Amino acid sequence: MGNITESYKTFAKSSPNKIAIRTNHQQISYQKWYELINQTANWLHSLHSENKTIGILLPNGIPFLQLFAGASKAGWIAVPYDMKWNITELEKKVQLSNPSIIVTTREIFSQIKKRIPNVMILDDLLQEIPQFDSTTLRKAEANLPFYIGFTSGTTGNPKAFVRSQDSWVASFDCNRFDFGLDESDHVLICGALIHSHFLYGAISTLYLGGTVFLLEKFSPIEGLAWIHSFRITTIYVVPTMLEAFLKEGNQMDRAIKIISSGAKWSEKSKLNIRNIFPNMAMYEFYGASELSFITVLSDKKGIQKATTVGKPCYGVEVQIRQPNQELAKPNETGKIYVRSKLVIDGYFDQDGRTIYSFQDDEGWATVHDMGYLDEDGFLYIVGRENNMILYGGINIFPEEIEKVISLHPNVEEVAVIGLSDLYWGQIVAAVVKGKCNPLELKRFCKTHLSSYKIPRKWFFLSEMPYTTSGKIARAELIKRMESKVTNH
Structure with missing residues (x-):
């Protein structure tokens, strides 16, 4: 299918001066972004690593997205690590994901260098990378694994999963068909890129040719100021962020799309947030790290079906199965199974070397959520089997x-x-x-x-x-x- 960075060349030619990413302190055009990703990929090639896995332990900023996209272009795997983890948690995740190198800030380097191997300082790389060729590039194999993430882990023991290029390229169609996004969008990313909802929001926007506005840290005051100043058309949030916007209480009359994930958005909150964004279109999607998008609910449909999580996203099939694996009837509770091209390749085993799939022979997978489909095909979540x-x-x-x-x-x-x-x-x-x-x-x-x-x-x-x-x-x-x- 392709690479998550394959459209950058097109936008570098058609809109070279258009802003690709803007942060508080920095901005970069599509021409410069395309060149930077090529240089980053060529730098990675120069390392001659067999493992080809890069750990990213950085705050929000252009370098985070540069290393993630550059790794993808080079056929490497990127592993984002959370800066809030303590050293023991980080050690566990590093052991699971087994990176060749980890890039971090100078300050964090001094704290972890004695316990975490192969750590490099970002400032040193930013000096080194511009010396590499920005045009010619060795072609990477198609549909390689490119991203290792970690499930939240209700048991307290997160698992590492690996995702292929095709799964994200296929999911970009959901942005087009389900959310109506394209190259004209100005997209505000409110949260940390360690969270796949926000990382996906940024990378998918770049693939479609829109402009990413990246908050370095979530601040409701700054977020609302950016929405006002930069004519933001779309914001990626989790419900707790909307609550923070609500407390500020400033009204925005302009049309805006809100894409929410992470938890069910309460009806009370939906009504209240409309006071701030009276002309908004709300999209909340139900998904999982392993399955990506499953269903989407727009506020238009949500008025009639308040407690549903919506209908299957573009290219996604949903089944409800009874314990004996027979299909449930409409309004009958069972386990939710999903089949799509968006599903992960699988989980790493504990040694971090072998990938094992969690799909059955026909491609169906479950994260053990329980629910039912009504007679109109809308999905309702009853709860998680683990909860x-x-x-x-x-x-x-x-x-x-x-x-x-x-x-x-x-x-x-x-x-x-x-x-x-x-x-x-x-x-x-x-x-x-x-x-x-x-x-x-x-x-x-x-x-x-x-x-x-x-x-x-x-x-x-x-x-x-x-x-x-x-x-x-x-x-x-x-x-x-x-x-x-x-x-x-």
Whole structure:
């Protein structure tokens, strides 16, 4: 199919002076971007590495995208690492992904050089790379693996997955057909490039010939200022960022597309955000790191189908299967299976050398989410099999309870978890951010839920812990709350 950088040459010829990427301190035209990616690829070729894997441990900026795209052009694999990981977490991920080199800042280099091998300083490379040829390039093989990512890991043990060029090139069609994006778009990337939602947003925009506006760190004030100043047409966000925009309260009358992922966007938040962006088109998609886009819901359809996650994206098939693998009927809950060209090649085993697929013989795959399709083909998520609470032999999906509790006007955020119990096996517990008390929340739940689904324990936090992808870190919450219960 091709390479995620293959369109750069076209835009360098047709729109050489058009801005490809803009940050707070820097901007680069498509002509310069095309040349820089060629130079970066030729620099990587000069290293004569057998492993051909580069680790990227950098903040948001042009160099992050340069190394990622340059690696892809050279037929290398790029592995983004999170700067928020501690040294032990980083060591685990490095061992799993086995990079030939890791590029980082001078400051981080001094902190990790004794424990992490093959680390190079970005400033040194930025001096070296411009010396390489910016036009001629050795052709890389087609459809090579190009990206290693890590799942959030509900168990606390993330897995490394590997993705091929074709899977992202195919998914760029979703941008065109599902979100209506093209080369005229000015796209604001609000979050860290370590999160695949934001990295994909930037790389797909460059492939389509649009302009990427990259925040170095998320700031609602700066984000709104950029939207206003640079006539942004599209923003990539997670729901927590929208909440931050809401608190600023400045209205933007211009038409804008909002592409959200990472967690289900609450109805209350959707209504409130329209006060800030009255002329917005909202797109929230349901997906997974391993499966990429699965379904998409626009706000037009979302009005009639408020609790759905939408219909399958372009080129994606969805099935619901019963435990015996038979297809479920409409409105019948089962496990969600997906088939598309967007699915990862597979996971690395623990030695970081062998890739094993998670698709069946016919190409279907699952991340063990449970849900159902209605008679119109809209998908509804019931919950994740891994999150399921087993209370005295009854299966309870925390997502159902979270939806109810989040409707309470004083609840800002909620996570429902299962805590160990000698008699019941597990009991339902709610962790809440907001100004309310257990009694009023219990009464509220009674009007919407069966009694056995009402949380038995209630905890209140001023801030929730999050994974790097902006989701609530359930594994960490369970650990914290279990220790609270034990210590009492």
